[in-house]
Amino acid sequence: MKKIAIGGGQGFWGDSPDAALHMLRHADIQYMACDYLAELTMSIMAKQQLKDPGKGFAPDFVTRILKEGGKEAWEKGIRILTNAGGMNITGCVEAIRQWADSASMKGYKIGYVTGDSIKEKIPQLLKEGWTFPNFDYDGDFNEIVDKIYNCNAYIGHEGIKECLNQGADVVITGRAADSALFLAPFAHEFGWAEDDWDNLARGIMAGHLLECGGQGAGGNYMYDWRGVPRMDELGFPIAEITDDTFEITKAPDCGGIICEQSCKEQFLYEVLDPANYMTPDVNVDISQATITQVGPDRVRIGNVRGKQKPDKLKLCVGYHKGWKTVSMLSFAWPDAYEKAQYCADVIMKKMARRGMKADDIHISYIGVNSLHLNVADMSEESLKNLNECVLRIAVFSEDKSECAKIIPEISPMQLNGPPGASFFGGRAHVQEVMALWPTYVPRDALDIQAHILEV
Amino acid sequence: MAEIYLNDIAHGRSGDKGDTSNVCVYARKPEYYKIIEREVTPKTLHAHFGDMVKGEIVRYDVPSLGGFNFVMKHALGGGATMSLRLDSLGKSMGSAVMRMKIHVTDEEMSGIIA
Numbered sequence: 207m208k209k210i211a212i213g214g215g216q217g218f219w220g221d222s223p224d225a226a227l228h229m230l231r232h233a234d235i236q237y238m239a240c241d242y243l244a245e246l247t248m249s250i251m252a253k254q255q256l257k258d259p260g261k262g263f264a265p266d267f268v269t270r271i272l273k274e275g276g277k278e279a280w281e282k283g284i285r286i287l288t289n290a291g292g293m294n295i296t297g298c299v300e301a302i303r304q305w306a307d308s309a310s311m312k313g314y315k316i317g318y319v320t321g322d323s324i325k326e327k328i329p330q331l332l333k334e335g336w337t338f339p340n341f342d343y344d345g346d347f348n349e350i351v352d353k354i355y356n357c358n359a360y361i362g363h364e365g366i367k368e369c370l371n372q373g374a375d376v377v378i379t380g381r382a383a384d385s386a387l388f389l390a391p392f393a394h395e396f397g398w399a400e401d402d403w404d405n406l407a408r409g410i411m412a413g414h415l416l417e418c419g420g421q422g423a424g425g426n427y428m429y430d431w432r433g434v435p436r437m438d439e440l441g442f443p444i445a446e447i448t449d450d451t452f453e454i455t456k457a458p459d460c461g462g463i464i465c466e467q468s469c470k471e472q473f474l475y476e477v478l479d480p481a482n483y484m485t486p487d488v489n490v491d492i493s494q495a496t497i498t499q500v501g502p503d504r505v506r507i508g509n510v511r512g513k514q515k516p517d518k519l520k521l522c523v524g525y526h527k528g529w530k531t532v533s534m535l536s537f538a539w540p541d542a543y544e545k546a547q548y549c550a551d552v553i554m555k556k557m558a559r560r561g562m563k564a565d566d567i568h569i570s571y572i573g574v575n576s577l578h579l580n581v582a583d584m585s586e587e588s589l590k591n592l593n594e595c596v597l598r599i600a601v602f603s604e605d606k607s608e609c610a611k612i613i614p615e616i617s618p619m620q621l622n623g624p625p626g627a628s629f630f631g632g633r634a635h636v637q638e639v640m641a642l643w644p645t646y647v648p649r650d651a652l653d654i655q656a657h658i659l660e661v
Numbered sequence: 662m663a664e665i666y667l668n669d670i671a672h673g674r675s676g677d678k679g680d681t682s683n684v685c686v687y688a689r690k691p692e693y694y695k696i697i698e699r700e701v702t703p704k705t706l707h708a709h710f711g712d713m714v715k716g717e718i719v720r721y722d723v724p725s726l727g728g729f730n731f732v733m734k735h736a737l738g739g740g741a742t743m744s745l746r747l748d749s750l751g752k753s754m755g756s757a758v759m760r761m762k763i764h765v766t767d768e769e770m771s772g773i774i775a
Contacts (some may be wrong), residue, residue, distance in 0.1 A: 474685035476676035568745035
């Protein structure tokens with residue numbers, strides 16, 4: 207029976223290349239897909255591209271994956287898919303072409319999919335009456351329209367599949383949905399129809415279990431993190447699909463764990479309604495799904511169902527929102543927390559006198575409540591003998607100069623505040639705050655194109 | 662009746678979509694599913710978090726996996742770069758849920774200790 211195996215090579219932009227390279231060398235896979243894009247990555251890339259038109263994609267894909275293992279993958283016939291193109295797909299393609307050329311890989315086929323970026327179509331869509339409603343908050347899209355960095359639709363697997371049909375050895379996309387990168391090879395290999403919802407859903411869930419890399423193989427694993435073998439050599443997950451089975455495993459001779467609990471933690475990760483997990487390719491129903499251990503580091507996924515895909519695509523709009531700055535001061539025993547609190551009070555009184563107009567201020571205490579906030583243990587018993595505590599003050603303002611007012615007030619606290627205050631990390635900076643406007647766009651507003659460039 | 666941490670009988674993971682936090686919660690043993698079902702409801706979870714979670718909490722039950730998916734809106738102080746929190750992506754929301762105190766009967770407790 208035909209079996210197709212695909213590995214998850216990267217979970218985000220900045221991920222370790224170790225597992226991907228190990229997988230290319232030692233696993234029996236036909237495909238590997240590398241996800242580089244989180245929700246805000248496109249806006250960061252758009253901003254980089256504004257400063258330097260040659261930027262705007264994830265160069266690590268070329269420098270850390272292809273340069274190290276791309277030629278071997280090509281020689282073995284392992285085809286690689288990635289959304290590393292980000293905001294600059296052709297820039298990424300050109301970097302790959304140069305690498306393949308210098309590695310004497312004549313005949314290497316680079317596929318790429320364009321059409322997810324629709325910023326230039328916004329005025330026309332607005333004119334046609336599309337309102338881009340924000341599905342998280344109230345608000346009028348017209349108020350942000352001139353502050354937009356990027357506007358990308360989450361596209362499905364069709365363009366990627368088309369590149370594979372045309373023989374691509376590597377496929378580059380922009381904002382393709384993470385899981386579409388993984389679905390495409392299965393749909394291509396098994397000839398799944400565009401409305402074969404149950405099979406498309408299986409391919410999507412394979413992608414879902416793989417798209418976060420190590421998180422699908424014992425990374426960020428709450429169930430038994432101490433019991434994860436060789437975390438320093440953590441393998442990333444591999445999905446194997448046949449006509450009627452769907453299993454997750456990992457490469458031989460690497461660390462990590464594939465078991466019922468590790469897969470379960472990833473299975474519902476960033477899912478909202480399990481009966482309606484919406485992707486551009488299919489509406490997935492995992493509300494009756496099963497996960498069963500069938501061998502060492504091998505689980506079988508069952509009962510994944512699919513329904514008709516949505517007629518609109520999720521659109522991710524990144525825009526300029528304002529400015530923020532974060533300052534920190536550390537304090538030691540005795541009374542570390544009390545001193546830090548007192549110091550926060552002193553700084554805030556000074557800021558009131560300076561007339562700082564902040565739109566939001568968030569004060570927390572690292573070592574005490576900066577992560578768990580309201581649910582942290584603030585009992586006297588837990589605070590009284592604290593070894594140390596770091597005061598953290600974060601300020602947001604739409605006005606950059608208001609935000610900057612607090613910066614020079616922090617280091618003087620070493621001499622002018624409660625005893626033992628220590629300033630570290632240098633002077634704080636004002637950072638730009640980009641925000642997301644999550645909305646939808648009609649499918650037919652997009653013009654998705656598949657291309658091939660042969661080296 | 663005894664009071665324990667949810668962490669004693671459950672595991673899970675948190676993720677983010679904008680300002681929405683999702684936390685999946687699974688029973689460490691099949692018999693704990695009923696306890697979680699009874700003790701961890703949108704209402705009790707909201708009481709646990711207070712105004713740290715500003716929006717609605719919805720629970721989706723997935724008995725075939727022995728778990729639940731909690732979807733909490735306006736839970737991350739704005740989400741992604743908008744949030745001023747140290748943990749703007751809510752990576753520690755999973756353990757924050759596990760910190761919830763729940764009540765179990767003496768009979769259930771004897772099973773948990775065993």
